[in-house]
Each structure stands twice: as structure tokens, then as C-alpha cells.
Amino acid sequence: MVMASEALKKYPFLIGADTYLVGLSLSNLDEFPRILELAENKIRFLLRLSKLPPNINDKKESVAVFTASLAMVSFTNNRRLIRSYGYALSRELEENLAMDSPKSYLTVASSLGMKAGYDGQRFDMALVDYLKLKGIDNDPALMLPQLPLKRGTIYLSPNVFRLMISRVFRWVVVDKMESQMAELRHAALSDRVKAAINSIMADFSKKKGLEVDVSSLSPVESLFPPCIKFWAAEMNKGVNIPHQARFLVATFLIALDMDVDEVLNYFKHTPDYDERIARYQIEDLAGERGSGKKYSVPRCDTLRTLGVCVCREGLCTHMSHPLLYYRISIEKKLKGDKNAGTDCAKSFP
Amino acid sequence: MLELPDFTKREFGFLRPDKKEMIRHLAFSDALSLKKYLVALPPSHVYSSTALYERPSEPDMNAKGWIGSEMIFEFDADHMKELRDKPNVKRGVLDNSDWSLVKDRTKHLIYDFLIEDFGLQDKEISINFSGNRGFHVRVRANDYIDLDQDARRRLASYINGADLDVDSVFTRLSARRKVREITFSQPGWMERIRKIMDEKKMSAEDAVKEASLDIDENVLLDLHRLIRHVHTLHAGTGLVVTPISIDGIDSFDPYVHAVVKSDEEVLVKMEHAELFNGLVVGDLIISSDLTGRILRLNRSVAVFLLLKGLAKAIG
Numbered sequence: 001m002v003m004a005s006e007a008l009k010k011y012p013f014l015i016g017a018d019t020y021l022v023g024l025s026l027s028n029l030d031e032f033p034r035i036l037e038l039a040e041n042k043i044r045f046l047l048r049l050s051k052l053p054p055n056i057n058d059k060k061e062s063v064a065v066f067t068a069s070l071a072m073v074s075f076t077n078n079r080r081l082i083r084s085y086g087y088a089l090s091r092e093l094e095e096n097l098a099m100d101s102p103k104s105y106l107t108v109a110s111s112l113g114m115k116a117g118y119d120g121q122r123f124d125m126a127l128v129d130y131l132k133l134k135g136i137d138n139d140p141a142l143m144l145p146q147l148p149l150k151r152g153t154i155y156l157s158p159n160v161f162r163l164m165i166s167r168v169f170r171w172v173v174v175d176k177m178e179s180q181m182a183e184l185r186h187a188a189l190s191d192r193v194k195a196a197i198n199s200i201m202a203d204f205s206k207k208k209g210l211e212v213d214v215s216s217l218s219p220v221e222s223l224f225p226p227c228i229k230f231w232a233a234e235m236n237k238g239v240n241i242p243h244q245a246r247f248l249v250a251t252f253l254i255a256l257d258m259d260v261d262e263v264l265n266y267f268k269h270t271p272d273y274d275e276r277i278a279r280y281q282i283e284d285l286a287g288e289r290g291s292g293k294k295y296s297v298p299r300c301d302t303l304r305t306l307g308v309c310v311c312r313e314g315l316c317t318h319m320s321h322p323l324l325y326y327r328i329s330i331e332k333k334l335k336g337d338k339n340a341g342t343d344c345a346k347s348f349p
Numbered sequence: 350m351l352e353l354p355d356f357t358k359r360e361f362g363f364l365r366p367d368k369k370e371m372i373r374h375l376a377f378s379d380a381l382s383l384k385k386y387l388v389a390l391p392p393s394h395v396y397s398s399t400a401l402y403e404r405p406s407e408p409d410m411n412a413k414g415w416i417g418s419e420m421i422f423e424f425d426a427d428h429m430k431e432l433r434d435k436p437n438v439k440r441g442v443l444d445n446s447d448w449s450l451v452k453d454r455t456k457h458l459i460y461d462f463l464i465e466d467f468g469l470q471d472k473e474i475s476i477n478f479s480g481n482r483g484f485h486v487r488v489r490a491n492d493y494i495d496l497d498q499d500a501r502r503r504l505a506s507y508i509n510g511a512d513l514d515v516d517s518v519f520t521r522l523s524a525r526r527k528v529r530e531i532t533f534s535q536p537g538w539m540e541r542i543r544k545i546m547d548e549k550k551m552s553a554e555d556a557v558k559e560a561s562l563d564i565d566e567n568v569l570l571d572l573h574r575l576i577r578h579v580h581t582l583h584a585g586t587g588l589v590v591t592p593i594s595i596d597g598i599d600s601f602d603p604y605v606h607a608v609v610k611s612d613e614e615v616l617v618k619m620e621h622a623e624l625f626n627g628l629v630v631g632d633l634i635i636s637s638d639l640t641g642r643i644l645r646l647n648r649s650v651a652v653f654l655l656l657k658g659l660a661k662a663i664g
């Protein structure tokens with residue numbers, strides 16, 4: 001299949017792209033020095049480790065660079081790096097799509113297995129096809145209640161459809177990288193390729209180390225958001241708190257990388273506490289059981305709707321996510337702000 | 350009578366009167382063999398799976414070969430916040446206004462969400478009277494049958510309005526005065542909210558509360574659920590789990606239409622009749638003055654009253 005050069009250069013994952021991948025693999029990447037160099041540049045550029053964009057000539061090169069970059073990132077075996085790269089790739093895709101006509105979105109979408117139609121103004125998609133999409137659950141704009149829906153068809157503006165494509169794409173590439181991880185771990189790499197990967201990893205960690213990574217710090221309870229403090233205190237008093245509040249506290253603590261026993265401590269005084277059941281539930285929320293799905297901490301707007309949010313002052317006036325509250329409070333504290341983490345503290349001492 | 354589509358692909362479960370544990374992982378080649386089994390070993394409760402399997406009698410769930418699961422929505426008075434604390438509901442007997450509310454919720458789900466929004470056809474939706482305090486709505490649609498839990502979760506949060514960002518419906522005209530106006534109209538939730546706000550002069554938040562349905566997500570997400578099989582008896586009431594057509598729900602009276610016809614009569618002494626003045630059960634109209642009276646009643650009516658503490662057996 002011969003692809004339009006421009007399209008494939010911009011979207012190197014389109015159906016048929018793999019025709020251009022003759023004989024390239026991570027183990028023999030050093031035989032293609034230009035591809036190796038461009039792949040390294042692409043990863044660095046997209047992860048904002050360098051300001052120089054890779055200078056890719058044509059569609060063949062673009063497909064090879066894209067594939068090599070995924071393999072290199074998978075080889076790091078570092079899930080954070082994989083997720084960040086997936087995020088960066090999806091941002092790049094969204095920017096490219098924004099410069100294209102909406103008509104071209106359909107080709108990209110169908111390469112990702114998304115079925116949709118376009119009437120020149122808006123896109124439509126069967127509800128069941130929407131329900132089967134992966135990777136779209138964290139964007140309010142893509143959640144079903146926000147979308148026009150009639151008789152089993154959802155309607156999407158070009159902007160929303162573009163966002164949807166980029167989220168599905170992120171899921172697809174992250175999934176691809178994660179599933180390649182085990183398989184590539186034992187690949188025999190040349191020193192040149194290894195060095196390239198290691199230097200990306202080192203720079204990535206250094207960059208991330210400069211930012212506050214909440215999950216890598218020991219938890220600081222005094223900086224927890226008001227909702228977590230409030231519901232944890234209620235449980236400590238032996239109050240039987242609503243299910244959604246328990247879900248919030250548990251997912252929040254899990255997101256801080258606390259282990260199950262530490263999380264259980266918060267639930268010990270609830271009236272119906274049964275360690276076996278609680279342990280099972282926490283492990284389930286942490287994705288250590290069954291489906292392996294790790295549940296995310298609900299966003300503030302959801303918590304407000306559910307009546308679980310307890311504060312509308314200070315940082316919480318416009319807060320979007322409890323983890324963001326925590327992260328900002330840590331940053332404030334590090335800068336010496338004495339009021340960090342004290343919003344609404346007077347309402348429930 | 351005991352027929353159900355895809356009968357051979359379903360797992361059956363039984364609870365015997367004397368045992369606490371369920372006997373499950375059984376399969377039958379047709380309704381007749383199920384009937385024979387029930388006649389030979391009458392259980393108190395008969396369940397069948399909402400899931401279809403390649404090998405329904407395989408005891409290991411992972412080896413059953415899951416094909417798909419119907420979607421189930423339960424509307425039970427004891428889970429509805431308006432009803433669950435009413436003394437009569439706690440006793441397990443609903444009055445006419447309670448039934449109206451349960452029916453309204455069921456119809457709201459079917460007409461507004463399942464048909465209007467999700468585009469399901471009437472023939473893909475069925476309703477069962479649960480045999481006790483509510484209805485089960487079952488969706489058996491080819492496109493939906495193999496949806497995984499993530500997909501079902503999206504439907505659940507659509508129906509209960511949990512992910513709804515009310516503010517996205519409005520432009521804030523004046524942040525200080527909090528005046529809000531809907532700027533556009535689009536089918537689905539947004540149109541629903543706008544309509545209720547216009548008609549009932551409500552705030553958007555109240556409109557969401559009014560139009561959302563508090564469905565039990567666990568039921569919808571359970572891909573291996575066993576539910577009471579149609580046309581079997583509910584052992585807590587003696588009433589029959591009865592299929593109802595969508596447009597037949599309004600005229601369905603559980604205490605009349607789900608009572609087994611029986612020629613046998615038994616003697617009972619009525620109690621607490623004053624609590625249910627006017628309630629019709631089978632061919633009996635309960636009135637306050639019946640308390641303490643000894644009546645000869647149709648066996649099924651008597652069983653219901655005995656199980657609900659409204660009568661005592663005599664002899």
C-alpha cells in the first residue's frame with residue numbers, strides 16, 4: 001500500500017506503515033545510525049530534554065524513527081518514562097491534527113480502530129463503539145454525559161474528536177510499549193544503543209527529580225487536602241462514612257504509593273471494619289487483584305457532585321484534583337509558606 | 350414457561366430450603382429438563398445466569414468460556430432512598446404509591462435512557478417483576494452483550510449522572526452574581542437538564558438530581574450474576590417472578606398478577622390488617638376490620654400474608 005508521503009510522515013502509525021520497516025529491530029539498530037540518532041532526538045525533543053526537533057526527511061524515515069523510539073523507551077523498563085513518552089506522542093499527534101483538515105481525522109482514527117463518520121461539520125460514532133474505546137476515561141470532555149447522545153449515536157465536534165483520537169492513541173502506544181517491555185528486556189543491544197537509552201533515562205530522571213513527584217515522597221498528612229483530612233478524621237472517630245468517601249481516601253493513599261497495611265490503618269476504626277475484606281478491597285483498588293485495573297482518585301468536580309468535597313475556600317475554590325492540591329501544598333511548604341495545607345482547617349479542627 | 354433465550358448457554362443455581370449454600374454450575378438442555386429437575390428436588394430459590402457461556406456447567410469460572418452478559422438494572426424499593434425507610438417497605442409490602450414510584454423509575458430508565466439515549470429497541474429490553482419489591486430490567490442486545498466492565502461503568506455513570514459537569518452547560522454571565530445561562534442545546538443530558546430547568550424552574554444541580562437514576566452499579570458491572578429465573582417462586586413472598594411487557598408495566602399489579610392460581614384454600618387468622626387498609630392481594634381486599642378475623646383464603650394469598658406477618662396459620 002502506498003501512502004501519501006505527507007500523511008505517513010506526520011502519522012507514522014497509519015495502517016500500512018509497517019511496509020517501510022524492512023529488517024529494523026532494536027538489536028540491529030546500530031546498523032542504522034541515522035535512525036538511531038533521529039529516534040534519540042525525537043525522544044529527547046518530545047520529553048522536553050532537548051529543544052532540537054529531529055530532522056526527519058521522509059515517510060520511510062519517520063516510520064522507522066517512530067518504531068525505534070517506542071522500542072528504545074520500552075527497553076528502559078521504566079513505566080513513568082513510558083507513560084510520559086506516550087503522553088508526549090499524543091500531544092504531538094494532537095498538534096499535527098490541529099493543523100490538518102478535520103476530514104483527515106478519519107484516516108488517523110481508523111488506523112487506531114476507531115469507527116466514526118463525518119458530515120462536514122461534526123463527527124458521529126455509534127455508542128457501542130465509543131463504549132469499547134480505551135484510554136478516554138480521564139478527560140471530562142470525553143465522558144459520556146458531556147457528549148451529545150441520541151438514539152445510540154454520539155456527536156463530536158472536530159475539537160473533541162481530535163482530543164479523543166489523541167487519548168486513544170496514547171493508550172495504544174503505552175499499551176504497545178508496556179507489552180514490549182518483557183520481550184525486549186533480554187534483547188542483545190550494542191553498546192551504542194545502550195548508551196543512548198541510558199543517557200535518555202538519566203536525563204529524564206534528573207528532570208523529574210527536580211519536580212515534586214508526590215508518589216516518591218513520604219506522605220505528609222498535614223498537607224493532605226481538606227477532604228482527605230476530614231474523612232480520615234471521621235473514620236478515626238468511628239463514624240460510618242459514605243462509600244464514595246472511603247473510595248476517595250483509599251485511592252488517594254494508594255496514589256501516594258502507600259502499601260496496603262498503611263492504607264488499612266486509616267480504616268481500622270470504622271464500625272464495620274473487617275480486615276480480610278478491607279484488605280481485599282484495597283488490593284483491588286490498587287490493581288493488585290482481578291482485572292489489574294488501578295482505580296484513579298476522583299476529580300474534585302465529581303466529589304462535589306457526590307457531596308464528598310468538604311471545602312470551597314482558598315486553594316479549594318478552583319481545585320480540580322485532590323492530588324494536585326497535595327502537590328501544590330508540598331511546593332508551597334518547600335517555599336516556606338506556613339499556611340500550606342490549612343484550607344478550611346477552621347471549619348473542622 | 351421456564352424458557353429464556355439462549356437457554357442452554359446459561360448457568361443455573363439453586364438454593365434448597367434446608368441448605369445455606371447454593372448449588373450452582375448446572376446447565377439444562379431445555380426448559381423441560383429444568384422442570385423435571387425442579388419437580389424431583391424442589392428448591393426454594395431458582396436462579397439463572399445473566400451471562401452466556403460456551404460451557405455453563407464448568408465449575409471453574411475461567412473455563413466456562415464467557416460469551417457475554419445481558420445488562421441488568423434492578424429497581425428495588427428497599428434500595429430507593431424515598432422508600433427504603435418506610436415501615437411497610439421494611440416489612441416487604443409496598444402500597445400503590447410505592448409501586449407507582451418504582452414503576453416510574455423503571456420507565457424513566459427504559460424510555461429516556463435505554464431507548465431515547467442508547468438507541469435500544471423495545472424488543473431488546475424486557476422487564477421482570479422480581480418476586481418481591483421491584484423490577485429487573487434486562488437488556489439483551491447483540492451489540493451490548495460482550496461489553497466489558499469498563500464499558501458498563503461508563504453507562505452506569507451516564508445514568509446516575511456522576512460524571513456530569515454541570516458547569517459545562519453554561520456560560521457564566523456574571524461570575525459575581527452567579528447568573529448562568531445555557532448557551533446551546535444538544536441531545537442527551539444537556540437537553541434533559543435544560544428542559545427540566547425550563548419546565549420546573551429548577552437549578553441545574555437540582556435538575557440533575559431529578560433526572561438521574563441511582564442505579565446499583567455493582568449489579569450492572571457483575572458479568573457473572575445469577576438472578577431469579579422467570580416463572581419461579583420467590584421464597585420470601587410466594588409470588589412468581591413474572592415477565593412483563595414494557596407497555597404492560599403500568600397495569601401490572603404484583604399482588605394480583607404474580608399470585609399463583611390455586612384451588613386449595615387454607616384457614617388463617619388476620620393480623621395488622623389496619624396497616625394495609627385497601628391493599629388488594631389476589632382476591633382479598635384487606636381492610637382494618639379484618640384484624641383478628643379468621644378467614645378461608647386461597648393458598649397463595651395465605652402464603653404471602655403469612656410470610657409478611659399479616660396472618661397466622663390456624664391448625
Ligand code: SF4
Nearest residue numbers: 225227300309311316
Ligand atoms: S476541592 Fe477538591 S481537594 Fe478540596 S476538599 Fe474539595 S474535593 Fe478535596
